[in-house]
Amino acid sequence: MKETPNSTSAHSELTRPQSKTELFTTFSKMALKGFGGVLAVVQLDLVDRKRWMTQTQFVEEWSVAQIMPGPNVVNLCLMIGGRYFGIQGAMAALAGLICIPLVLVLALAILFGGVSDSPYAQGALRGMGAVAAGLITATGLKLTHALPHNAMGLGACVLFAVLTFVGVGLLRLPLAWVLLGLGSLACGFAYYKLARATLSEKTGSQT
Numbered sequence: 001m002k003e004t005p006n007s008t009s010a011h012s013e014l015t016r017p018q019s020k021t022e023l024f025t026t027f028s029k030m031a032l033k034g035f036g037g038v039l040a041v042v043q044l045d046l047v048d049r050k051r052w053m054t055q056t057q058f059v060e061e062w063s064v065a066q067i068m069p070g071p072n073v074v075n076l077c078l079m080i081g082g083r084y085f086g087i088q089g090a091m092a093a094l095a096g097l098i099c100i101p102l103v104l105v106l107a108l109a110i111l112f113g114g115v116s117d118s119p120y121a122q123g124a125l126r127g128m129g130a131v132a133a134g135l136i137t138a139t140g141l142k143l144t145h146a147l148p149h150n151a152m153g154l155g156a157c158v159l160f161a162v163l164t165f166v167g168v169g170l171l172r173l174p175l176a177w178v179l180l181g182l183g184s185l186a187c188g189f190a191y192y193k194l195a196r197a198t199l200s201e202k203t204g205s206q207t
Contacts, residue, residue, distance in 0.1 A: 008042065015051050016084055020092035023081050027051065027096035032104075038073045038097075042133040043143065056146040067179050073097065151190045151197070161187050 017023050026045065034041045039062075044054050053061070067073035074097065081093030145159040162180055167178040 013051060014053065017050075017052065017080075017089075021082075021088055023085070023089055023093045024096035027077050027093050028100050031097050031101045032203050034073075040138065042073055042076065046080070054146075055143070056149045059143050059146040059150075062143075067183060151193045152186065153193070156186075156189060 017026065030038060030041045030045055043058060043062075046059050047055055062072065063077060064075060065072045065079060068075045074094065075091040077097050078090045082090070083089075085092070096139055146173035148154045150157050152160075164178060167173045167182065168175060
């Protein structure tokens with residue numbers, strides 16, 4: 001990917017987790033704050049607060065985590081923990097993400113079982129669903145700022161995004177087929193663009 005001055009300076013200001021304990025506590029806090037979905041909290045903490053990655057890096061790694069089997073945020077925490085501290089770091093990040101929320105969810109499930117038929121409880125769940133949808137939408141719009149730095153270019157990114165929305169949201173095509181079809185095309189096009197950029201750089205350096 002061709003670096004811009006802004007992205008280069010952003011890379012130089014990046015930090016990294018100092019220990020497996022920091023990984024555990026960071027992902028524990030993310031999980032506790034992730035009401036209605038962790039995506040918004042993960043992006044805010046990893047990119048804006050901790051500065052463990054740039055916006056562009058987050059979009060790229062989230063894309064990989066999204067298409068792999070399993071919960072996407074779990075895949076992402078395993079990738080981040082494993083990058084810095086190997087398998088132990090991956091397990092520390094995963095433990096931080098699931099341990100405390102697991103206890104809380106079990107306790108809430110026991111308490112909610114007694115009032116699950118109440119109209120107030122049902123209304124509260126519908127309200128939280130609307131907030132969760134708003135959080136995901138807002139985060140998705142925020143992540144679009146990284147698209148101009150994508151190797152494919154902004155136009156191609158928008159085209160693939162629209163085609164994916166049409167395929168999954170309107171035509172109701174199976175997600176696996178959309179990922180295999182459009183995902184393969186996008187990967188191939190990005191590889192082509194990167195290869196052309198590398199070739200042009202080599203040609204320019206030789207002249």
